[in-house]
Amino acid sequence: MNNNQDKTILEKHNSKIWQEIPKNFEQAISVIKEFAFTEVKKEAEKKQLYFHNHAHAEAVQRRAEIIFNAIKPFWNQICYQSDSSDSKRAKYLIDICAASHDMIQEFLPLKSPQTARQRESGVSENATINKLIEFIKHLNQKYTLENPELPALFTQSDLEIIRKSISATICYFDTNDNSIYQPDLYNSEEQILLNARIIALADIGGLGIDGIAAYFQEGSLILLEENPDIIPLIKEFLTKKEDSSNNKEVYENLRERLLKRAKFQISFAKGRLARLNRELEGLPEEVVLILKEKVFKHLNEQTIEQIEALTPTAADTNLEKLIEFFELEKYIHN
CATH class of the missing domain: 1.10.472 (Cyclin A; domain 1)
Known part of the structure; x- marks a missing residue:
């Protein structure tokens, strides 16, 4: 064309x-x-x-x-x-x-x-x-x-x-x-x-500028966008929690994907913090200071520690907990 x-x-x-x-x-x-x-x-x-x-x-x-x-x-x-x-x-x-x-x-x-x-x-x-x-x-x-x-x-x-x-x-x-x-x-x-x-x-720059809550929300929405096939599975699981054994293999695959994404969110957050100085390179020192203190004010070790503490990463984390962490029930019904 x-x-x-x-x-x-x-x-x-x-x-x-x-x-x-x-x-x-x-x-x-x-x-x-x-x-x-x-x-x-x-x-x-x-x-x-x-x-x-x-x-x-x-x-x-x-x-x-x-x-x-x-x-x-x-x-x-x-x-x-x-x-x-x-x-x-x-x-x-x-x-x-x-x-x-x-x-x-x-x-x-x-x-x-x-x-x-x-x-x-x-x-x-x-x-x-x-x-x-x-x-x-x-x-x-x-x-x-x-x-x-x-x-x-x-x-x-x-x-x-x-x-x-x-x-x-x-x-x-x-x-x-x-x-x-x-x-x-x-x-x-x-x-x-x-x-x-x-x-x-x-x-x-969502994490640095807007903080953890916004960062988690973005992560959940990206997860759903990149994995639209999981949406009917999540709906089915939430509807039939007591009878989820019939699709054990499918739900295990889903659990592993959510767990992998949860771990990635920690890596991505750490990457944002570690890379900020390099990404501001070439700007005057006073400008860098303003951006780090006033704009990307959430990019610090305390934020990373909070994200690590809040994010389920244990190998045996169950599917229900991961769905709850990503607040998927809320987002798939919006």
Whole structure:
């Protein structure tokens, strides 16, 4: 399917928003965010996304704003790229990226039943970037036709900042510490754009910014999103607790998967704490101090100890306790 066909389909399904002509840059931002949130909601409904949905997009936007506000007084000092020197414009672009960064979620085909569905790193993000930039170019074109004497709403530099910011959210799994990281934050050859750093940190910064309760909730929702096959099993188990012996093998597989996820949440939390200094590298010492004390205030040894104490990891932890820990009954019925 070529780009024109893709665009025709998008216009058909989202015709009203594709027909809007913003009067200025600020209005264009609102139109793009509306487009992004609409697409995120559609994708979540279509693909049973418990986590990568409108609530997550809003959470990332909120966390990005917290980070931005903390470093805004130092913006001119720490922004090394002239294209991002206007902090007000940078904030608008950050809002766009936060709203849209998970607009598309592509899963690999399942190799076998009773396994988690997986994504190939970068595929969803690149598809999101292409879809978003296509829409922005469409707005630019409509605006320019309406206002031929004025420059386009979004410059090529804007589009490159958006591209790099969403690309910075691409995650990889590190087998050394059994955790997740974003490679763009570790590129020693090229200083990451400030916008991109903010979006990346906001995306997986739930524990540091929002605390343990939010972290546990995110973990439960990701668990359900990546393992939709367990939902009917959990419902069945909760309904027939006394008569669960009939599906003993199936429930044991479920128990092992939940236990593995519980252990991973501890590793991921430890990884967030261990990696923070590296991910803030290149920023002035006073900015790093503010971010660690005022923004990522929950990332400390006490938090890790609490997570370890609260998380069931014993090899003989029963299924009922694991379901209770993840609060799965609440989430699958919402």
